[in-house]
Amino acid sequence: MLNALNEQSPDKILMLMQAFKEDPRPVKIDLGVGVYKNANGQTPIMRAVKKAEQQWWEEETSKSYVNLAGDPEFSDMMIGLILGSSVARNSVAAIATPGGTGALRQAFELIQMASPEAKVFVSDPTWPNHLSILRHLGIETVSYRYFDSATGAVNFDGMMQDLAKVSKGDVVLLHGCCHNPTGANLNLTEWQTVVDLLNEIGAVPMIDIAYQGFGDGLEADAKGTRLVATSCPETLIAASCSKNFGIYRERTGILMAVSQDSSLRNLAQSNMTHLNRQNYSFPPDHGARLVTHVLRDDDLRADWQAELDDIRNGMLTLRQQLADELQRLSGSNRFGFIAQHRGMFSRLGLSSAQVEQIRADHAIYMVGDSRINIAGLNDESVPLLADAMIKVGA
Secondary structure (H helix, E strand, O other): OHHHOOOOOOOHHHHHHHHHHHOOOOOOEEOOOOOOOOOOOOOOOOHHHHHHHHHHHHHOOOOOOOOOOOOHHHHHHHHHHHHOOOOOHHHEEEEEEOHHHHHHHHHHHHHHHHOOOOOEEEEEOOOHHHHHHHHHHOOOEEEEEOEEOOOOEEOHHHHHHHHOOOOOOOEEEEEOOOOOOOOOOOOHHHHHHHHHHHHHHOOEEEEEEOOOOOOOOHHHHHHHHHHHHHHOOEEEEEEEOOOOOOOHHHOOEEEEEEEOOHHHHHHHHHHHHHHHHHHOOOOOOHHHHHHHHHHHOHHHHHHHHHHHHHHHHHHHHHHHHHHHHHHHHHOOOOOOHHHHOOOOEEEOOOOHHHHHHHHHHHOEEOOOOOEEEHHHOOOOHHHHHHHHHHHOOO
16 A cells, blocks of 8 residues: 555755754854744743743643633633634634644635635745645645735735635635735735625635734734624634744644624534544643633733743844845845835745855755745844845845
8 A cells, every 4th residue: 555655745944954954064044944033043932831831730630631622711812812802702613723734724624614616715925835735635726916026015916916816605815914935914904905805706714823923013913814804704714822922842723713693603613623523633732721821811921922022023123134234235225125024034035046055155044935034043144144145146
């Protein structure tokens, strides 16, 4: 049987990580892997998370299963964090999942169960694993224009022209904030225009929100998602706790299905819980428990938000430093868009040849489409990246 399998293409980012690890040069910069790192290159455990873990170690009395949908209090806390009071709780079905990737997988399978003929429209570019999972499930995907490489901004006219081709019942996948891989976001006026089009057509929005708090703040980063959830008849939301709580290895995520018709909530909940049972039965609980502890305790929550603000502001400072240094070296503001982007990522607009030259000549590693992880920089490496970019003709 096993000899009938086909070799799978290796993940490009994982290959990049391995190449960086094997590079013997003493000064090298990793801007590829999508994990937050501080100025010392570490991914720290957040203070509030560490305290919550210590508290839970004292309180925990059993390692038994929770339930198929996960701990209800975790769902309540995450719904409150992402949606606030914008929708009634009884209109939201939710399941805990192994990370945001697990939430995406369950969402795509839910779409497949409910509407096998539905197409999923995906931004060009998008996080590569979106496309990988959709292909694996055999779901038809259609790309819509999103990023203008020349300006570093959203190509909103092209996006709307492509979304006009969506049919009733199709699904449009949107990034809630901090678009991965470009860093370019919709403004609220653009969000409203997208909502109006989807409602006119009868298409279903699905939002991947993996970086809430990394852009302009927890509340600001949720505005687009809340607008969609309150304006559209149905909305799917896949969320991750990996980044804003720094619990990557705990694999903590959630899938929500919001319906303006609250009578459909129980139906959605039943099917989502069924999907958990078919896939992994009971979702992991440790990370969800830590998130719940942090969000329900006023002191822990305040400390978490303060540290998250520091992380966000640090990345914004790095963005501005890089844009300023590139302006100084180039004599133009053509890289000003870097300071306008939000989240961990920006796409620099370099060719694959320039990316490879920067790796070969300067030991700076980034994804082939020139996506960089801003959090991989610090005060010392910003000038090195800017200098390398100018030297390769950026």
